[in-house]
Amino acid sequence: xxxxxxxxxxxxxxxxxxxxxxxxxxxxxxxxxxxxxxxxxxxxxxxxxxxxxxxxxxxxxxxxxxxxxxxxxxxxxxxxxxxxxxxxxxxxxxxxxxxxxxxxxxxxxxxxxxxxxxxxxxxxxxxxxxxxxxxxxxxxxxxxxxxxxxxxxxxxxxxxxxxxxxxxxxxxxxxxxxxxxxxxxxxxxxxxxxxxxxxxxxxxxxxxxxxxxxxxxxxxxxxxxxxxxxxxxxxxxxxxxxxxxxxxxxxxxxxxxxxxxxxxxxxxxxxxxxxxxxxxxxxxxxxxxxxxxxxxxxxxxxxxxxxxxxxxxxxxxxxxxxxxxxxxxxxxxxxxxxxxxxxxxxxxxxxxxxxxxxxxxxxxxxxxxxxxxxxxxxxxxxxxxxxxxxxxxxxxxxxxxxxxxxxxxxxxxxxxxxxxxxxxxxxxx
Amino acid sequence: xxxxxxxxxxxxxxxxxxxxxxxxxxxxxxxxxxxxxxxxxxxxxxxxxxxxxxxxxxxxxxxxxxxxxxxxxxxxxxxxxxxxxxxxxxxxxxxxxxxxxxxxxxxxxxxxxxxxxxxxxxxxxxxxxxxxxxxxxxxxxxxxxxxxxxxxxxxxxxxxxxxxxxxxxxxxxxxxxxxxxxxxxxxxxxxxxxxxxxxxxxxxxxxxxxxxxxxxxxxxxxxxxxxxxxxxxxxxxxxxxxxxxxxxxxxxxxxxxxxxxxxxxxxxxxxxxxxxxxxxxxxxxxxxxxxxxxxxxxxxxxxxxxxxxxxxxxxxxxxxxxxxxxxxxxxxxxxxxxxxxxxxxxxxxxxxxxxxxxxxxxxxxxxxxxxxxxxxxxxxxxxxxxxxxxxxxxxxxxxxxxxxxxxxxxxxxxxxx
Numbered sequence: 001x002x003x004x005x006x007x008x009x010x011x012x013x014x015x016x017x018x019x020x021x022x023x024x025x026x027x028x029x030x031x032x033x034x035x036x037x038x039x040x041x042x043x044x045x046x047x048x049x050x051x052x053x054x055x056x057x058x059x060x061x062x063x064x065x066x067x068x069x070x071x072x073x074x075x076x077x078x079x080x081x082x083x084x085x086x087x088x089x090x091x092x093x094x095x096x097x098x099x100x101x102x103x104x105x106x107x108x109x110x111x112x113x114x115x116x117x118x119x120x121x122x123x124x125x126x127x128x129x130x131x132x133x134x135x136x137x138x139x140x141x142x143x144x145x146x147x148x149x150x151x152x153x154x155x156x157x158x159x160x161x162x163x164x165x166x167x168x169x170x171x172x173x174x175x176x177x178x179x180x181x182x183x184x185x186x187x188x189x190x191x192x193x194x195x196x197x198x199x200x201x202x203x204x205x206x207x208x209x210x211x212x213x214x215x216x217x218x219x220x221x222x223x224x225x226x227x228x229x230x231x232x233x234x235x236x237x238x239x240x241x242x243x244x245x246x247x248x249x250x251x252x253x254x255x256x257x258x259x260x261x262x263x264x265x266x267x268x269x270x271x272x273x274x275x276x277x278x279x280x281x282x283x284x285x286x287x288x289x290x291x292x293x294x295x296x297x298x299x300x301x302x303x304x305x306x307x308x309x310x311x312x313x314x315x316x317x318x319x320x321x322x323x324x325x326x327x328x329x330x331x332x333x334x335x336x337x338x339x340x341x342x343x344x345x346x347x348x349x350x351x352x353x354x355x356x357x358x359x360x361x362x363x364x365x366x367x368x369x370x371x372x373x374x375x376x377x378x379x380x381x382x383x384x385x386x387x388x389x390x391x392x393x394x395x396x397x398x399x400x401x402x403x404x405x406x407x408x409x410x411x412x413x414x415x416x417x418x419x420x421x422x423x424x425x426x427x428x429x
Numbered sequence: 430x431x432x433x434x435x436x437x438x439x440x441x442x443x444x445x446x447x448x449x450x451x452x453x454x455x456x457x458x459x460x461x462x463x464x465x466x467x468x469x470x471x472x473x474x475x476x477x478x479x480x481x482x483x484x485x486x487x488x489x490x491x492x493x494x495x496x497x498x499x500x501x502x503x504x505x506x507x508x509x510x511x512x513x514x515x516x517x518x519x520x521x522x523x524x525x526x527x528x529x530x531x532x533x534x535x536x537x538x539x540x541x542x543x544x545x546x547x548x549x550x551x552x553x554x555x556x557x558x559x560x561x562x563x564x565x566x567x568x569x570x571x572x573x574x575x576x577x578x579x580x581x582x583x584x585x586x587x588x589x590x591x592x593x594x595x596x597x598x599x600x601x602x603x604x605x606x607x608x609x610x611x612x613x614x615x616x617x618x619x620x621x622x623x624x625x626x627x628x629x630x631x632x633x634x635x636x637x638x639x640x641x642x643x644x645x646x647x648x649x650x651x652x653x654x655x656x657x658x659x660x661x662x663x664x665x666x667x668x669x670x671x672x673x674x675x676x677x678x679x680x681x682x683x684x685x686x687x688x689x690x691x692x693x694x695x696x697x698x699x700x701x702x703x704x705x706x707x708x709x710x711x712x713x714x715x716x717x718x719x720x721x722x723x724x725x726x727x728x729x730x731x732x733x734x735x736x737x738x739x740x741x742x743x744x745x746x747x748x749x750x751x752x753x754x755x756x757x758x759x760x761x762x763x764x765x766x767x768x769x770x771x772x773x774x775x776x777x778x779x780x781x782x783x784x785x786x787x788x789x790x791x792x793x794x795x796x797x798x799x800x801x802x803x804x805x806x807x808x809x810x811x812x813x814x815x816x817x818x819x820x821x822x823x824x825x826x827x828x829x830x831x832x833x834x835x836x837x838x839x840x841x842x843x844x845x846x
Binding site for chain 2 (some may be wrong): 045046047048049050051052053054055070074075078082083091092264301302304311314318319320322323327330331332333335336337340349
């Protein structure tokens with residue numbers, strides 16, 4: 001069979017958790033096979049901060065994310081066309097996913113206005129008025145040539161309420177049809193629609209049903225991880241995965257904190273992306289199961305252990321926390337070293353989940369992970385509730401505290417997590 | 430440390446082998462030391478360096494001004510079976526400790542009779558000979574340089590030059606007295622700017638010591654590091670070096686740190702200098718120049734650099750240098766490296782360092798081969814003219830271009846209208 005006759009995306013469920021909605025899958029794209037659940041590191045401008053493509057391959061990274069808005073500005077569509085697409089331009093032989101550029105329009109450009117035609121914005125360079133339509137977004141993404149591309153959606157602030165949310169959801173559905181119509185390379189690239197509907201369960205359900213009527217090969221869940229409470233966050237993910245078809249991949253946009261990844265895999269999500277691992281590396285932070293180590297702290301000055309003894313990345317094999325402490329944020333090589341470790345951490349976490357699902361030991365994995373991640377701190381209520389909704393019961397927190405102080409603490413944790421999840425989405429820019 | 434001269438020619442260089450540590454392979458001279466910052470090859474992780482530049486153990490040039498803050502940790506880390514190279518991620522590699530970072534201009538001034546200023550990222554530190562020897566004892570490098578005042582260049586007044594010689598003599602008096610407290614091999618500093626009298630004095634101070642007191646010489650005070658070494662006037666430098674060389678012990682290696690141009694490097698080798706560093710490759714990379722000069726005899730005219738900031742390469746999908754086998758040239762294009770420059774992405778200098786180091790190391794390989802077949806003058810001539818009519822300009826000007834938003838074109842906006 002010639003490649004032309006094989007669809008550019010095939011997905012099959014390899015194993016399912018017998019308790020939760022978690023599943024392991026194999027997605028086959030033109031440039032790579034991708035084992036799901038998968039974390040996709042973000043290479044905004046055609047490069048993952050300070051990491052060579054060869055190093056990503058060594059980490060067994062199978063798919064990267066590129067940002068259409070940034071790539072459209074630099075190097076620009078003409079250059080990308082001449083290069084033969086982004087894969088060739090950046091020397092990355094494996095799969096790529098691009099967003100629609102719409103999110104950056106709204107978040108980076110204050111003057112953006114959205115109407116039925118598209119996103120109206122002022123050019124940041126000469127202040128002239130421009131319009132990004134669903135058709136334009138697809139044209140640009142066709143030139144970039146990513147294996148998976150996103151529809152232009154009508155993005156509203158996560159915390160928006162009222163008729164604007166419904167309008168955005170309805171418009172997103174109308175725009176997906178225009179995107180499908182404009183899509184000129186359906187033999188090579190797969191277009192994902194985006195489930196919108198704010199924090200409203202019926203709207204989310206309506207959106208999923210409408211999108212499922214379209215001929216698409218996978219779905220994205222959008223409009224989350226932007227400052228909403230974790231409570232609302234997991235419920236929306238849960239509603240979407242309840243209604244999305246089993247035989248197609250599901251991508252949750254802009255989520256990448258370890259605990260969120262574990263919960264959302266349990267809820268049935270297959271794909272994630274986030275700039276957090278590479279961004280935090282630039283500030284001298286290394287990811288570990290307990291959270292992150294800020295290596296700039298004086299306590300690491302004489303610490304002769306690697307970041308993580310269990311980690312097999314090239315950074316942990318060679319360098320001590322002490323050495324990294326001395327160069328973090330001072331020598332630019334520290335950014336590469338910590339990015340490598342942090343990407344390796346995310347990929348290892350996903351691999352751990354895949355293997356646990358394949359062995360049908362996922363609930364145990366989740367329980368062990370949460371134990372390591374929160375240590376003596378109480379596990380946040382939202383995580384307990386989300387996991388309980390998919391039949392995973394976590395053991396009770398060891399140190400039982402006075403009911404009132406515990407509640408206060410949990411509130412504090414939730415507030416801080418909401419605050420950090422806000423950054424999570426911001427950094428996605 | 431042991432240094433064996435394998436072949437010696439009048440005015441066209443000498444080949445040697447430097448045995449730094451028992452068990453470690455001998456390093457062939459003229460030798461290219463790897464310059465480092467904070468113990469790392471600039472921009473490259475040890476893994477990238479060993480996978481994509483070279484697997485052969487190198488002599489790493491460490492600078493106290495970029496690793497002084499590690500001495501407390503190293504005092505704990507160092508043991509019988511692991512040392513400084515292990516700590517910085519390069520087990521099996523050799524190291525030499527210098528005072529100043531050859532990649533960056535060393536600020537002038539701050540000199541004092543009893544202390545030597547050390548310009549670190551955290552500001553100016555005052556280094557007394559005592560403090561210096563304590564740090565050497567903690568860091569335990571394979572080789573270290575003697576403490577010296579090298580704050581001179583071609584413009585220095587006679588008085589400043591004399592001071593640098595006198596203070597160096599005083600510092601070294603202490604170092605020679607206390608050097609038995611450290612195991613590392615000492616390099617005697619030779620200073621004295623561009624003054625033949627002062628240089629002779631400085632050499633005399635070293636020669637007065639018993640021959641086994643130090644293992645080699647390090648020449649400083651010709652420039653103040655950074656780009657200043659790439660623009661110095663070779664016609665002033667070479668006569669001074671020639672004057673000095675005749676007075677040195679033959680069987681001790683001679684180090685000249687700094688970003689000397691490829692042409693000046695060849696001329697220094699011709700005069701009998703042995704040890705150099707990669708700071709020129711670094712200075713080119715951070716100023717967005719890919720090294721393209723040729724050292725292989727052919728008929729084509731070559732240019733010394735490819736300017737990555739040049740908009741003309743925006744859509745040039747050829748490698749940085751035709752026929753180059755480095756990772757950057759094999760897997761990436763001029764257009765991509767230009768894009769990385771425009772977007773200020775860290776991968777840009779990484780790819781340029783991989784290429785420039787690869788190119789410069791191949792250059793040194795060619796130098797050693799040419800000396801072996803007595804062909805250094807021909808190689809020098811090739812590098813001087815690059816098959817063109819006049820001498821090529823290898824100096825590196827700082828890149829002061831500002832990436833203007835206008836040069837982004839209207840990319841996204843244009844496509845969207």
